[in-house]
Amino acid sequence: MHWLDNVAWNEDGLIPAIAQDAASGRVLMVAWMNREALQLTAARQTATYWSRSRNKLWHKGEESGHVQVVKEIRLDCDGDVVILQVEQQGGIACHTGRESCFYRVLAQEGDAPQWEIRDAVLKDPTHIYSKGSGHE
Amino acid sequence: MHWLDNVAWNEDGLIPAIAQDAASGRVLMVAWMNREALQLTAARQTATYWSRSRNKLWHKGEESGHVQVVKEIRLDCDGDVVILQVEQQGGIACHTGRESCFYRVLAQEGDAPQWEIRDAVLKDPTHIYSKGSGHE
Numbered sequence: 001m002h003w004l005d006n007v008a009w010n011e012d013g014l015i016p017a018i019a020q021d022a023a024s025g026r027v028l029m030v031a032w033m034n035r036e037a038l039q040l041t042a043a044r045q046t047a048t049y050w051s052r053s054r055n056k057l058w059h060k061g062e063e064s065g066h067v068q069v070v071k072e073i074r075l076d077c078d079g080d081v082v083i084l085q086v087e088q089q090g091g092i093a094c095h096t097g098r099e100s101c102f103y104r105v106l107a108q109e110g111d112a113p114q115w116e117i118r119d120a121v122l123k124d125p126t127h128i129y130s131k132g133s134g135h136e
Numbered sequence: 137m138h139w140l141d142n143v144a145w146n147e148d149g150l151i152p153a154i155a156q157d158a159a160s161g162r163v164l165m166v167a168w169m170n171r172e173a174l175q176l177t178a179a180r181q182t183a184t185y186w187s188r189s190r191n192k193l194w195h196k197g198e199e200s201g202h203v204q205v206v207k208e209i210r211l212d213c214d215g216d217v218v219i220l221q222v223e224q225q226g227g228i229a230c231h232t233g234r235e236s237c238f239y240r241v242l243a244q245e246g247d248a249p250q251w252e253i254r255d256a257v258l259k260d261p262t263h264i265y266s267k268g269s270g271h272e
Contacts, residue, residue: 003242003249016152016217018163025161027154030217042242042249075251076237077230081152081166083238094213101212102219106139106178113139113178115211 004035008079014050015080017041019060019093022071022085028093029101031058038073038082045070047084064128066090090123097121097128140171144215150186151216153177155229158207158221164229165237167194174209174218181206183220200264202226226259233257233264 009015014032021028031049033041037057040048047068051058061067068086075082094101103119145151150168157164167185169177173193176184183204187194197203204222211218230237239255 003251006251016166018154018166020163027156027163027219030152030154030212073242074238075240075242076166077232077234077239078237081238083163096213098213101214102210102217103213104211106209106211115139115142 004039006079007035007038007075007082009035010080014052015082017047017049018081018083019047019068019086019088020083021088023087026100027102028068028086028088028099031060033082041070041084042073047086061089064090064092064095066092066128068093092122092128095125095129097123097125140175142215143171143174143211143218145171146216150188151218153183153185154217154219155183155204155222155224156219157224159223162236163238164204164222164224164235167196169218177206177220178209183222197225200226200228200231202228202264204229228258228264231261231265233259233261 007015013034016030017033018030019028032052034050037048037050047060047070049058067089070084070086072085073082091099098119098121103117104115105118106113107116143151149170152166153169154166155164168188170186173184173186183196183206185194185196203225206220206222208221209218227235234255234257239253240251241254242249243252
């Protein structure tokens with residue numbers, strides 16, 4: 001069986017892909033992949049996702065330079081999620097200029113929980129994305 | 137704004153939730169949550185998911201005993217994925233009896249890549265699930 005046929009693509013032909021820093025173990029981001037994105041990721045050993053907002057392949061770092069060098073790809077038991085162990089070039093995965101997209105923590109403030117920003121912006125996003133698109 | 141309204145639920149009212157071992161950093165599993173599952177997870181500090189196959193709330197460990205004690209909940213930049221830092225009771229998250237659901241690695245074998253099982257079964261699943269349902 002072809003390895004791409006072992007993947008349980010959803011009704012849109014996509015699966016979530018987690019990028020985890022291979023050295024620190026920090027989860028950096030989650031994006032989506034279609035068959036071609038996963039095939040390219042494995043072939044080039046750099047992460048390529050499928051942008052659902054722009055409806056096209058997204059070679060991570062193509063604009064920002066924040067390429068993800070892929071050290072390992074794993075598939076889960078149901079075959080519907082992959083996880084990449086990556087070396088994050090530039091140390092920034094998030095379009096907000098932070099290391100990780102998961103920079104908000106659920107914290108108890110007064111009576112009710114709130115999402116609290118805990119991580120610093122390492123680089124001003126306007127200096128990351130020359131074309132000002134935000135999401136590469 | 138209510139913290140649950142900051143979450144960008146998909147068209148089915150769900151988001152993916154990653155469970156990561158708080159001590160080792162190993163990503164254990166990915167499941168889905170609806171609003172009630174996330175609310176219960178935060179309130180009880182043990183992980184509750186939404187089972188898409190059984191169409192009901194799934195308090196992780198309810199049958200297996202493999203409860204996930206939640207130490208932290210984070211939300212990503214787009215608000216459409218959460219990550220839980222957990223203490224995995226019993227050291228087994230996967231219904232196959234393995235520590236993590238991500239036990240298959242993409243490996244080059246001969247001409248073509250294949251998914252190769254790398255992690256051991258720690259406990260026979262027939263001894264985990266008394267009712268034989270497999271997925272709790």
